Amino acid sequence: MEMIPTRDGFGKEIVELGKLNEKIVVLSGDLEDATRAEYFRDAFPERFFNLGIAEQDVVGTAAGLTFHGFIPLACSFAVFLTNRAYDMIRLDVCYNNRNVKVVCSHAGLTVGEDGASAQCLEDFAIMRVLPNIKVICPVDVIEAKKATRAIISEDGPMYMRTSRAPLPVITKDSDPFIIGKANVIREGKDVSIIGCGMMVSEALSAAEILKKENIDARVINMHTIKPIDQEMIIKCAKETGAIVSAEEHQANGGLGSAIAEVLAKTTPVPMEMVAVNDTFGESGSPQELLKAYHLKDVDIVKAAKKAIERKK
Amino acid sequence: MTKKNIDIDSLKTQAVEIRKEILETLQLAGSGHPGGSLSAVEILISLYGYKMNHNPQSPEWSGRDYLIVSKGHISPGVYATLASFGYFPKEELKTFRKFGSRLQGHVHHKVPGVEFNTGSLGHGLSVANGIAFGAKMLNKPNKVFCLMGDGEIQEGSVWEAAMTASHHKLDNVCAIVDYNKVQENGPTNDIKNLEPLADKWRSFGWHTVEVIGHNFGALIKALDQFGTIEGKPFVIIAHTIKGKGISFMEGESKWHGKAPNSEQLAEALKELNSE
Numbered sequence: 001m002e003m004i005p006t007r008d009g010f011g012k013e014i015v016e017l018g019k020l021n022e023k024i025v026v027l028s029g030d031l032e033d034a035t036r037a038e039y040f041r042d043a044f045p046e047r048f049f050n051l052g053i054a055e056q057d058v059v060g061t062a063a064g065l066t067f068h069g070f071i072p073l074a075c076s077f078a079v080f081l082t083n084r085a086y087d088m089i090r091l092d093v094c095y096n097n098r099n100v101k102v103v104c105s106h107a108g109l110t111v112g113e114d115g116a117s118a119q120c121l122e123d124f125a126i127m128r129v130l131p132n133i134k135v136i137c138p139v140d141v142i143e144a145k146k147a148t149r150a151i152i153s154e155d156g157p158m159y160m161r162t163s164r165a166p167l168p169v170i171t172k173d174s175d176p177f178i179i180g181k182a183n184v185i186r187e188g189k190d191v192s193i194i195g196c197g198m199m200v201s202e203a204l205s206a207a208e209i210l211k212k213e214n215i216d217a218r219v220i221n222m223h224t225i226k227p228i229d230q231e232m233i234i235k236c237a238k239e240t241g242a243i244v245s246a247e248e249h250q251a252n253g254g255l256g257s258a259i260a261e262v263l264a265k266t267t268p269v270p271m272e273m274v275a276v277n278d279t280f281g282e283s284g285s286p287q288e289l290l291k292a293y294h295l296k297d298v299d300i301v302k303a304a305k306k307a308i309e310r311k312k
Numbered sequence: 313m314t315k316k317n318i319d320i321d322s323l324k325t326q327a328v329e330i331r332k333e334i335l336e337t338l339q340l341a342g343s344g345h346p347g348g349s350l351s352a353v354e355i356l357i358s359l360y361g362y363k364m365n366h367n368p369q370s371p372e373w374s375g376r377d378y379l380i381v382s383k384g385h386i387s388p389g390v391y392a393t394l395a396s397f398g399y400f401p402k403e404e405l406k407t408f409r410k411f412g413s414r415l416q417g418h419v420h421h422k423v424p425g426v427e428f429n430t431g432s433l434g435h436g437l438s439v440a441n442g443i444a445f446g447a448k449m450l451n452k453p454n455k456v457f458c459l460m461g462d463g464e465i466q467e468g469s470v471w472e473a474a475m476t477a478s479h480h481k482l483d484n485v486c487a488i489v490d491y492n493k494v495q496e497n498g499p500t501n502d503i504k505n506l507e508p509l510a511d512k513w514r515s516f517g518w519h520t521v522e523v524i525g526h527n528f529g530a531l532i533k534a535l536d537q538f539g540t541i542e543g544k545p546f547v548i549i550a551h552t553i554k555g556k557g558i559s560f561m562e563g564e565s566k567w568h569g570k571a572p573n574s575e576q577l578a579e580a581l582k583e584l585n586s587e
Contacts, residue, residue: 025449046449047449049445049480051472051476052472052475052476052479054472054475054476056434056438056468056469056472057438057441057469057472057473057475057476059438060435060437060438060439060441060442060469060473061438061439061441061442061445061473061476062442063428063438063439063442064380064438064439064440064441064442064443064444064445064446065442065443065445065446066442067378067427067442067443067446068443068446068447068449068450068452069446070446070449072442087432087435088435088438088469090432091429091430091431091432091435092428092435092438092439095429096421096428096429
């Protein structure tokens with residue numbers, strides 16, 4: 001299977017969109033090489049601002065650029081924008097409801113060797129508690145392009161996480177992408193594995209393992225963490241009776257929590273979470289880390305069996 | 313608005329009226345921030361009454377200059393000024409901080425004339441820079457003003473923005489520091505010394521002017537210079553007095569964030585009426 005980082009899809013798509021819409025501007029905290037915002041920099045230098053290592057300034061300036069109708073994309077590593085500039089995202093972007101798109105690469109354990117300081121494992125949690133903003137994590141490079149288009153064409157604050165690590169390409173150009181509408185990647189009736197980002201391909205692999213044990217697992221690509229697709233979650237709960245969430249993020253507050261909130265309020269069924277369990281990461285290769293922190297297909301298999309067992 | 317021959321005496325009269333409105337508004341609300349509101353009155357009047365292009369009948373007019381009030385807690389000063397210039401009826405000041413009112417505790421853009429919600433300090437200058445970048449890209453003449461407190465510039469984000477404005481030669485940005493020397497828990501320069509403040513701004517690449525921030529003539533002269541200096545952002549360090557105009561509030565940190573009661577209000581109004 002072809003492996004491409006989702007950041008590449010973002011970087012290429014903003015160049016295409018930049019040709020069509022001269023109001024698109026990109027701001028960077030001196031990481032445009034890593035976020036792939038450099039493609040836009042090279043294509044449209046007059047609409048690109050490297051504001052230096054000053055994330056608070058990047059977000060505030062982006063909010064100001066909306067005054068003349070510009071559509072600013074603020075780009076850096078997830079940890080630096082969502083954590084360092086949190087107050088600016090909260091006040092300047094969300095409370096003021098400005099049309100700023102915060103797009104971050106380098107989240108999750110797959111950041112790898114750089115270690116825990118750069119491995120943002122809390123961006124979904126801290127972004128989704130803010131009013132007005134939508135939170136998106138595309139599954140592969142094809143979806144990253146569609147998501148980039150969607151967050152720019154829809155008015156309002158957006159947060160999008162892209163990957164540094166190459167991810168398997170599992171969607172097609174013809175697949176739909178609608179913010180807030182999850183996609184069924186694989187049908188199944190015994191358990192639903194609801195994942196986002198790189199964990200969707202782990203879920204597909206888990207479904208193959210489960211198939212050998214006569215367990216029929218459904219796999220959902222929940223590319224939008226906020227607003228969460230309640231309808232899809234309820235449907236999965238009713239039709240499969242057990243849910244497993246899978247995310248490259250802390251268990252506290254992320255995709256799993258968002259799903260659990262829906263289940264608790266509407267259709268309580270057994271649910272297990274595959275996520276990082278209240279700990280920081282460390283240096284290592286992405287695969288070593290995913291294994292050590294229990295984010296592999298085998299971990300999803302275990303969680304699925306446990307959830308199914310709890311149905312009884 | 314076109315520039316007119318400015319009558320300083322009428323500005324002074326307006327300042328007294330706005331100070332009264334600030335204190336009455338705060339007394340009715342029972343909470344809020346008098347000290348920094350009173351110190352900024354002449355600055356605000358100089359902007360709305362002299363320097364800025366703006367239209368109270370059409371607050372979103374595309375030709376307007378922008379003011380980002382980064383010290384968002386001086387909402388009583390900002391709202392009283394906007395009401396005085398006709399953005400909304402003065403009567404509405406009575407709703408300040410009340411449930412359902414547009415007049416939120418910290419400045420909010422649902423109030424006509426307020427561009428941006430603030431309240432967390434150190435945000436405004438980056439936003440002002442962003443507006444200025446936009447104006448430059450579109451070759452628009454709109455100017456951008458950013459009013460900051462002195463305690464506020466202890467926030468590191470202010471200096472991130474200060475570097476950006478000079479590096480990118482944002483000569484359409486005018487920062488104004490309301491240097492009233494007092495913050496919530498005491499004298500600013502005892503808590504964390506800002507001096508040499510003018511040198512700091514100069515070393516960050518800003519054209520720096522110091523004025524007495526209660527002297528209309530000096531403020532207007534400084535504001536007149538803004539727009540004539542090419543390639544550099546412009547900062548006015550306005551030396552002011554916290555709680556200006558009310559003797560028992562002047563220079564007192566306890567009046568940073570406390571409303572006067574009715575007796576204190578009466579005393580304050582008496583003092584203002586005798587001016």
